[in-house]
Amino acid sequence: MCNDHVVLRNDYPGQICSIARSLEVVGERWSLLIVRDVMxxxxxxxxxxxxxxxxxxxxxxxxxRLVEEDILERRAYQRRPDRYEYFLTEKGLDLxxxxxxxxxxxxRYSPGPNGPPMLIVHKECGGxxxxxxxxxxxxxxxxxxxxxxxxxxxxxxxxxxxxxLAAR
Amino acid sequence: MCNDHVVLRNDYPGQICSIARSLEVVGERWSLLIVRDVMxxxxxxxxxxxxxxxxxxxxxxxxxRLVEEDILERRAYQRRPDRYEYFLTEKGLDLxxxxxxxxxxxxRYSPGPNGPPMLIVHKECGGxxxxxxxxxxxxxxxxxxxxxxxxxxxxxxxxxxxxxLAAR
DNA sequence: CGACTGAGTTGCTTGACGCAACCCAGTGTG
DNA sequence: CACACTGGGTTGCGTCAAGCAACTCAGTCG
Numbered sequence: 001m002c003n004d005h006v007v008l009r010n011d012y013p014g015q016i017c018s019i020a021r022s023l024e025v026v027g028e029r030w031s032l033l034i035v036r037d038v039m040x041x042x043x044x045x046x047x048x049x050x051x052x053x054x055x056x057x058x059x060x061x062x063x064x065r066l067v068e069e070d071i072l073e074r075r076a077y078q079r080r081p082d083r084y085e086y087f088l089t090e091k092g093l094d095l096x097x098x099x100x101x102x103x104x105x106x107x108r109y110s111p112g113p114n115g116p117p118m119l120i121v122h123k124e125c126g127g128x129x130x131x132x133x134x135x136x137x138x139x140x141x142x143x144x145x146x147x148x149x150x151x152x153x154x155x156x157x158x159x160x161x162x163x164x165l166a167a168r
Numbered sequence: 169m170c171n172d173h174v175v176l177r178n179d180y181p182g183q184i185c186s187i188a189r190s191l192e193v194v195g196e197r198w199s200l201l202i203v204r205d206v207m208x209x210x211x212x213x214x215x216x217x218x219x220x221x222x223x224x225x226x227x228x229x230x231x232x233r234l235v236e237e238d239i240l241e242r243r244a245y246q247r248r249p250d251r252y253e254y255f256l257t258e259k260g261l262d263l264x265x266x267x268x269x270x271x272x273x274x275x276r277y278s279p280g281p282n283g284p285p286m287l288i289v290h291k292e293c294g295g296x297x298x299x300x301x302x303x304x305x306x307x308x309x310x311x312x313x314x315x316x317x318x319x320x321x322x323x324x325x326x327x328x329x330x331x332x333l334a335a336r
Numbered sequence: 337c338g339a340c341t342g343a344g345t346t347g348c349t350t351g352a353c354g355c356a357a358c359c360c361a362g363t364g365t366g
Numbered sequence: 367c368a369c370a371c372t373g374g375g376t377t378g379c380g381t382c383a384a385g386c387a388a389c390t391c392a393g394t395c396g
Binding site for chain 4: 337338339340341342343344345346347348349350351352353354355356357358359360361362363364365366
């Protein structure tokens, strides 16, 4: 398999930029959506699989990679048979500003017919979160744990589900 | 809207989140790196191809898609034979906060041995740009046009090239 | 007993990516 | 003049990753 001396795997060879290095890890298809779902409280394999509609083998591969990269942590919540949950590490939580920026961009340029399907609010004061991950009400610079998703006006049916997740 | 028989193209079917919709457009391999390069002053096909090391057919496909999505604009800078340059639209420039967030995350968690290879500074005051796209010196909330890349300490040899680009 | 759950793995097929070669119009070099 | 070179791609081919369905395995429920 190793034809040359340098075999990088899912990489952007020759790129010296940190954006490229970030994308080598989280730029693979599904990776960022998995991180988003875990951030929103989906922690288990089947829950993620059903929510995302991703193939099971691909989900398995992505979770493995994200754990390897120390973005997720795999913990057993039950023994015999072993059952696992995935949690975000600090490194994973620190992807929050990037996700917020992408969410804001998507909301601005391709919102659904009724507006954004999901909003992020500051837990403490309930203010909306800006595209820079700051609170538009109190002005604070926020981090992953300071915010919470709530269903937005563009949401029709999955609202109940999203609400249940948001309430965690 | 996006649930049943409707087949979107490079999509995450069934996802109602704006992050997913963003990633349908800019989540494809190479797309964000192309946007970054155009933002840094690389505007021509060959320049992008050599800089990124991407296959020519793939670059062609990505540029086409990005133009279609109104993220890039293709303009002829010469006739007979026609030669083109790519420019960012407002929509494309608005990806800047997301790129900055990814850059900051990469710098924090996988910096090169000598530190980050590329820094972003506020044009007006020369201050460093934070992971939220604000100026750490003057505190202003910045946009793409307010900032400029400069080579960082982690850069060895391509410095000359990057400097030439940064000076635009 | 049989069905179901959770967390995957295996095998097969389709589609995307990487690579090299080619095209075409005009320009510079011997 | 012939030839090579440049810029901006397109075409063809092989490989690798993604999608899909089926299967496993340990334990629990009806």
